[in-house]
Amino acid sequence: MRNQLKTAALLAALSGLLIAISYWIIGGTSGVIVGIVIAAVTNLFSWYQSDKIALAAYRAQPVSPQQAPELYQMVQRLSDRANLPMPSIYIVPGAAANAFATGRDPEHAAVAVTEGILNLLPEDELEAVIAHELTHVANRDTLTQAVAATIAGAISFLSQMLSYSLWFGGSGSRDENRGANPLGLLFTIFLAPLAASVIQLAISRTREFSADAGSARLTGNPRALARALQRLEATARQIPMAGNPAFEPLLITNAFSGQFLSSLFSSHPSTEARVEALLKLEQELPRLQRV
Numbered sequence: 001m002r003n004q005l006k007t008a009a010l011l012a013a014l015s016g017l018l019i020a021i022s023y024w025i026i027g028g029t030s031g032v033i034v035g036i037v038i039a040a041v042t043n044l045f046s047w048y049q050s051d052k053i054a055l056a057a058y059r060a061q062p063v064s065p066q067q068a069p070e071l072y073q074m075v076q077r078l079s080d081r082a083n084l085p086m087p088s089i090y091i092v093p094g095a096a097a098n099a100f101a102t103g104r105d106p107e108h109a110a111v112a113v114t115e116g117i118l119n120l121l122p123e124d125e126l127e128a129v130i131a132h133e134l135t136h137v138a139n140r141d142t143l144t145q146a147v148a149a150t151i152a153g154a155i156s157f158l159s160q161m162l163s164y165s166l167w168f169g170g171s172g173s174r175d176e177n178r179g180a181n182p183l184g185l186l187f188t189i190f191l192a193p194l195a196a197s198v199i200q201l202a203i204s205r206t207r208e209f210s211a212d213a214g215s216a217r218l219t220g221n222p223r224a225l226a227r228a229l230q231r232l233e234a235t236a237r238q239i240p241m242a243g244n245p246a247f248e249p250l251l252i253t254n255a256f257s258g259q260f261l262s263s264l265f266s267s268h269p270s271t272e273a274r275v276e277a278l279l280k281l282e283q284e285l286p287r288l289q290r291v
Contacts, residue, residue, distance in 0.1 A: 014151045014155070018038060021159065058112065060110075078130055087106075087111045087134075092114040097121070229253060
């Protein structure tokens with residue numbers, strides 16, 4: 001519940017930032033209305049198209065049960081255990097080792113794994129990774145991430161529009177108002193997109209711990225996911241996942257989930273923190289299963 005409230009608050013902050021930028025660019029009630037319309041349109045677009053865009057960004061290819069029978073059996077077994085519909089399965093070509101889930105709800109979900117992760121992980125660790133992704137599906141994190149990415153993209157687009165209008169000239173009362181408030185102008189052009197990115201990444205980090213815990217409960221083997229995360233991080237530093245950075249929050253891990261200032265701009269918590277949480281959960285899991 002705490003994670004859900006935090007996610008809702010962060011999404012509200014993103015939407016509020018979008019409306020505020022529209023107010024600054026256009027002004028008055030019209031600006032607020034435009035901001036609300038843009039937020040609604042981007043949410044609607046991400047609702048229906050986010051899965052197709054994410055899969056295309058990583059060149060994911062659908063596979064049939066005949067093409068990947070062992071993978072299909074594993075996903076089917078875990079889906080049944082989680083009481084989820086069987087998702088579509090995709091494989092991403094390349095040596096990078098990673099995985100992600102997408103889709104607006106469990107009935108329209110897809111799980112994608114890379115060729116690299118299939119070659120890298122033993123069966124129990126791959127099962128833990130897929131259970132992590134299925135937990136994202138069950139929690140509807142895939143839709144949340146898509147909405148956050150789309151709103152953040154709209155904020156960056158509006159900020160670029162304002163920047164271009166200043167470079168190429170403009171007139172009118174709003175230009176005069178902007179000139180009278182240089183701090184507001186600076187925030188709109190430079191700091192608003194940065195703030196949107198940080199909020200988007202905070203949403204992702206909030207959901208990763210929940211998905212890790214869901215995987216541990218689904219497989220009964222938290223240590224398998226801990227080992228997988230360590231392998232994946234080491235591999236990601238050598239062979240990063242190629243694709244649009246906007247979709248990095250969907251991945252199970254990335255190469256920059258570090259400490260200090262870098263953690264602010266990482267789409268994931270540090271692997272050390274995730275492993276620590278999993279090992280702690282391993283000690284609690286027998287008691288939780290008896291309840």
